[in-house]
Amino acid sequence: MNAPADLVRNLLHATLNSYSRTELARYLDVNPATIARWINGQSEPRAYVAQALQQLLQPQAPARSTPAEFTFIDLFAGIGGIRKAFEQEGGQCVFTSEWDSYAQKTYHANNPDGQRIAGDITQVAEADIPPHDVLLAGFPCQPFSIAGVSKKNALGRAHGFADATQGTLFFDVARIIAAHRPRAFVLENVKNLHSHDQGRTFAVILQTLREELGYEVHYRVIDGQHWVPQHRERVVIVGFREPTDFSWDLLQLPENKLPTRMAQVFHRTDGKEPVLAHDGDKFFDHAKGEVNPKYILTDKLWAYLQNYAEKHRAKGNGFGFGLVDANSISRTLSARYYKDGSEILVSRGAGLNPRRLTPRECARLMGYPDDFRIPVSDTRAYKQFGNSVVVPVFREVARMIKPWIVSPKADQG
Template sequence: MTTAPTTLALLQDVLQRYSRPAVAQQLGVDPVTVGRWMNGESKPKAYVDAALRQMLAQTPYAGGGDEFRFIDLFAGIGGLRQAFEGAGGQCVFTSEWDAYAQKTYHSNYPDGQEVAGDITQVAEAVIPEHDVLLAGFPCQPFSIAGVSKKNALGRAHGFADATQGTLFFDVARILAAHRPKAFVLENVKNLHSHDQGRTFAVILHTLREELGYHVHYRILDGQHWVPQHRERIVIVGFRDPVPFSWDALDLPEKGTVRLGQILHRTDGSEPVLEHDGDRFFDHARRQVQPKYTLTDKLWAYLQMYADKHRAKGNGFGFGLVNAHSVTRTLSARYYKDGSEILVDAGPGQNPRRLTPRECARLMGYPDSFRIPCSDTRAYKQFGNSVVVPVFAEVARLVRPWLDAAPERVVA
């Protein structure tokens, strides 16, 4: 196959401005894939043409990698870092409490930086100055009892009282101390409606009224970029007023990417990755390793469970998918039975789980991303992560306004 000349010409122009990894990050593919397009070995999808044109319309970033500084809180395995490094950022501080996630993080970002553990034990003073704060903070219930009473008594409560005991408090205290130009927060879609909207109201009040940031939020679905229905709320804030708008989002049409594009390929074209070897895929036999196929006992149980709930009129049950599917949301519990996403193996054959490498692809990670932990840990890590190309697009929207915002005046 040959690449369409117009797309190839666009790609060549873009690569004059950006590094291949940065282009790959923006497009949500592996750098190797970009190389294949350049060599005419494969043909990019239709959305790539528009995405390349949009990249050319941007003002190119000079100075490779240290244009703006960001910190990565509740970092997990670094999905937000992937996206913002692709936009030219430099990570100057990371916090993640889980030791296994730290191992994966270090394997993929071997820059010698220490990963801080529990952020609740990290003083603001030890965190370097930064332009952007990134945080996929866990959503814990907010205790706002007593706030109305304090208001009625004329007593100020502030964000410390309203959010103390939640991990959002640590985001707020770091924002208050460092006053970065911008922040990007990520959470589950239901944060917006949790506790009848009161939790989100506290968050917005803290960010806007207590901290003085100009806040924009939107729910984004990963299936614009990957074959997975995964809705997350994204909250973006700027210290200074800038004309940021979600209307500038470049959203590929949903369903453009299907599951077959991320599954292991059995036609001999599956790439041999040195860091994977045959752990997930037997290259000699051109097949996924048998351990990912469900046992007869587990498959029988899942079918029985689905039938029982179907008879009651419930929607519970396994999710059987094929190459043409868009999957359900990958969760951290995927390691238990894989039932939410089971790949159909055909009549008379038991389905299989996704392999951890396929989970990485489903979340938009490039094949260069290393998976050093056990399958169980890897499933949890990818299920808890972000869809990388979603936040590559968010980073693209945020990046121009880091320069546009006026510098703060230091007294």
């Protein structure tokens, strides 16, 4: 079904006041030339185009009822999990960068504030980023080439972070910190960052932050399973421009006597599953009170996964699928979950094929509330949640560092 051409042309003209044609093409997953043909009436767009453009043109969110307590920028933002956490603690996002167009779509759907998302951060000048109190970044993990740096050290020559980190995305984090000198930063990465490239990557990062940029730096691996029923360890690095008495001993774990379990994530089949207008029956059939059967594994895939697990058990390996029930804590949800769902399969009882988690269940497993919109395909949603953060973990991090990023304590050092 095609959308009325005049409607789409009007929406395109309105949207192009705020976004470039290239940005729109990435958002709509089409070629820029396709947008030109739509504008010129040479081809007719599908119905989803009008809906997507209308969503992008949603009116700006209402003004905050209370002034923001601090400002932050959101780099390598993904779908906005760290942003959500810091907003919950009174922060205001003043700049966002995320290169993936599908992640941008989900980010826009959940943050309809009219703020543009910068794409490739390597192409953004420091001067184009507004002042901010906190820099947030879940930057990708890359090895550094330190041969040149080692040679300079051997020759007694000085070098800066640009020499050590150029060509990696961490360089962009460092150059923005150097230019803006925010009161604090929060960096997130996989647990393996600590041992990546035989520890050289982490060593360069710490040296850059402490010695080159002059920040007080603290880091810790935090497991998300204290807040959600998922074993998910991530390294969190926080840094302060001024001296503080910050300590990870301030970390407050939830006071639940019993840890969270998968029952809190699963769709409810007792008639109490909430009806979400933005989900409809996409994931859960409310009339039947059951999860959409498309998430149940086929006989062929289930047989393959069982045979694969048995083959490795015979070799003494621990590889294989992870089966969970209502009382379980799951393995780590990964970005490859869309392939076969093997790391977290939901048991449906003896003799029945298990099923994958639905994207809504993945959202819950990452600590997102049910009002979080999922405007992309299942495949994209699985990748996005697998790459995201456990939101309540970072709300706790925001709470911990807040005393040193808001006035007057932040100004006192």
